[in-house]
Amino acid sequence: MQSADLDLRELLSFRPDGGTMFFMGRRAIIFDAVALGLLRKELISSLGMAAARSILTRFGYAHGRMTAESLKLEFPDLFADSWTGPKLHMLQGMVRVEENKRSDGSDDQPLVQSFWYDSYEVEQHLLHLGLSEDSVCWTLTGFASGYVSYWRGEKVYFIEDRCCGKGDAVCHVEGRTREQWGEALEPYLPYFESETGDEVFQNLAKALRDTEERLKKQRRQMSCLSAGTEEFGCITARSGAMRQVVELTRRIARVDSSVIVTGESGAGKERIARLIHEESARSGRPFVAVNCGALTETLLESELFGHAKGAFTGADRDKMGLIEAANGGTLFLDEIGEVSQSMQVKLLRVLQEREVRRVGENKSRQVDIRVVAATNRNLSDEVSKGNFRRDLYYRLRVIEVRVPPLRERNEDILPLARIFLEQASKRAGRKVTGFTPKAADQLLRYTWPGNVRELQNAVEHAVALCLDTRADLEDLPEELRSALPRPGIVESVRPLEEVEREYILAALRATGNNKARTAAELNIGVATLYRKLAEYEKQGFVA
Numbered sequence: 001m002q003s004a005d006l007d008l009r010e011l012l013s014f015r016p017d018g019g020t021m022f023f024m025g026r027r028a029i030i031f032d033a034v035a036l037g038l039l040r041k042e043l044i045s046s047l048g049m050a051a052a053r054s055i056l057t058r059f060g061y062a063h064g065r066m067t068a069e070s071l072k073l074e075f076p077d078l079f080a081d082s083w084t085g086p087k088l089h090m091l092q093g094m095v096r097v098e099e100n101k102r103s104d105g106s107d108d109q110p111l112v113q114s115f116w117y118d119s120y121e122v123e124q125h126l127l128h129l130g131l132s133e134d135s136v137c138w139t140l141t142g143f144a145s146g147y148v149s150y151w152r153g154e155k156v157y158f159i160e161d162r163c164c165g166k167g168d169a170v171c172h173v174e175g176r177t178r179e180q181w182g183e184a185l186e187p188y189l190p191y192f193e194s195e196t197g198d199e200v201f202q203n204l205a206k207a208l209r210d211t212e213e214r215l216k217k218q219r220r221q222m223s224c225l226s227a228g229t230e231e232f233g234c235i236t237a238r239s240g241a242m243r244q245v246v247e248l249t250r251r252i253a254r255v256d257s258s259v260i261v262t263g264e265s266g267a268g269k270e271r272i273a274r275l276i277h278e279e280s281a282r283s284g285r286p287f288v289a290v291n292c293g294a295l296t297e298t299l300l301e302s303e304l305f306g307h308a309k310g311a312f313t314g315a316d317r318d319k320m321g322l323i324e325a326a327n328g329g330t331l332f333l334d335e336i337g338e339v340s341q342s343m344q345v346k347l348l349r350v351l352q353e354r355e356v357r358r359v360g361e362n363k364s365r366q367v368d369i370r371v372v373a374a375t376n377r378n379l380s381d382e383v384s385k386g387n388f389r390r391d392l393y394y395r396l397r398v399i400e401v402r403v404p405p406l407r408e409r410n411e412d413i414l415p416l417a418r419i420f421l422e423q424a425s426k427r428a429g430r431k432v433t434g435f436t437p438k439a440a441d442q443l444l445r446y447t448w449p450g451n452v453r454e455l456q457n458a459v460e461h462a463v464a465l466c467l468d469t470r471a472d473l474e475d476l477p478e479e480l481r482s483a484l485p486r487p488g489i490v491e492s493v494r495p496l497e498e499v500e501r502e503y504i505l506a507a508l509r510a511t512g513n514n515k516a517r518t519a520a521e522l523n524i525g526v527a528t529l530y531r532k533l534a535e536y537e538k539q540g541f542v543a
Helices: 033-047 049-074 084-091 121-129 137-153 178-185 197-224 240-253 271-278 298-306 341-353 377-384 390-398 410-428 439-447 451-467 478-482 498-511 516-521 527-536
Strands: 012-014 020-023 027-028 096-102 114-117 157-162 171-175 259-262 289-292 330-334 370-375 399-402
Touching: 020 527, 033 049, 033 121, 049 084, 049 137, 084 096, 084 137, 114 137, 121 137, 137 157, 137 171, 157 178, 171 178, 240 271, 240 399, 259 271, 271 289, 271 330, 271 370, 289 298, 341 390, 377 390, 410 439, 410 451, 439 451, 439 478, 439 498, 478 498, 498 516, 498 527, 516 527
Parallel strands: 259 370, 259 399, 289 330, 330 370
Antiparallel strands: 012 020, 020 027, 096 114, 114 171, 157 171
């Protein structure tokens, strides 16, 4: 029998009632071409054009090689016929081959060249993705490469130089060995190479990690309320002080120097560290945060550097440390001032040598990381006291960013509170849309010793207790409701009459509306207090 005599009914066997079917002795399944087109679209959307092409080309290569192996086993006479491969290509419904020329590859002629029509890949690519800038018959060229490579006993690469998917009248492919292609093969090799499972999965895992990082960044940005130029990577910066910090941060992100972020606890130092990472060239790589103050020295060493199996009791397997996990990205060391002297020495070595050694191992591993550290201590004072190594301090403090406390950026309080209100409402499944004027006024007059973290907790408390669509003064935490405003100049000078009114009304609330006690606390007469309250009521400040 010759290849021209091949009949699908003789190669395909199946149970009429369904279940299993076989093509040339191997189990086969029927796939809808549209489903394969949707798979192609999903791969391209998730991993990018190059990664999707690589996966589909290698898939086609494996399919072609397995088909050739089955043919040689089941029909050895047909295996010798050069037309059998294209004929099987057609019988499987993938493409129509009208010309299939072969040569010995001499005189710069390809070993094989074919003209293809009705390619299912062209059809599906145009359907789901539209006209392409490059050839799209990826599984088909992979199939031809795998089949002919097995048939000839040497690696043969098929390249599509004309394709209906990019507007050509016909699809045309040529097959040559690597030596025959020469430098012309270089752009296409990545789609064929790395055929071992480990390398394929490593490349796929890398692409997935990069995609995941991009999606995380998008989710963080979308979680913030849209506030025009006030939003910078989910950092609210309406105040002049915070705008200066953000501008400095974005300039820092362009270089790869180590940074120390200083500021009071809860001021938002980690947000600044994340902004440095997201605005840098490392944004597609990991951002690994470590709270150095929350771990004992032994546990911190294991977490940072990793350990070898058997390094200590309980080390039942090798473990990668967080420094290695941050390779290529940013390592954020929060509360760096809490680290012991011995750990400081080890961190200094990592920064100097750019290598890490796991606990219990003798070999070092190279790492490429950017270090951003944060502390609420004055490290310069700690150096003077001998609590922090001078060399590590200057290694970390190439650039310093000071995050101002919330009391120094009064204009950021309400925008931040509204962001936290929307987030807390979504988590709690509540429809709390804003604050009453009294609640908003108290938020602005409070000094926020716990900074942004305290504000976030206060808003969550208000959402939990709120009975209406707006959080009221009574929904705020007790210490916030009863706190007196601190007179002083924060961002701008205010009229003395306004400051006095706010202070008297806050004192009245703090004493539980006890006017006699309020007058005594303020060292004014009761009649004076009643007169001022009457004035405030006329002005609409007292309900």
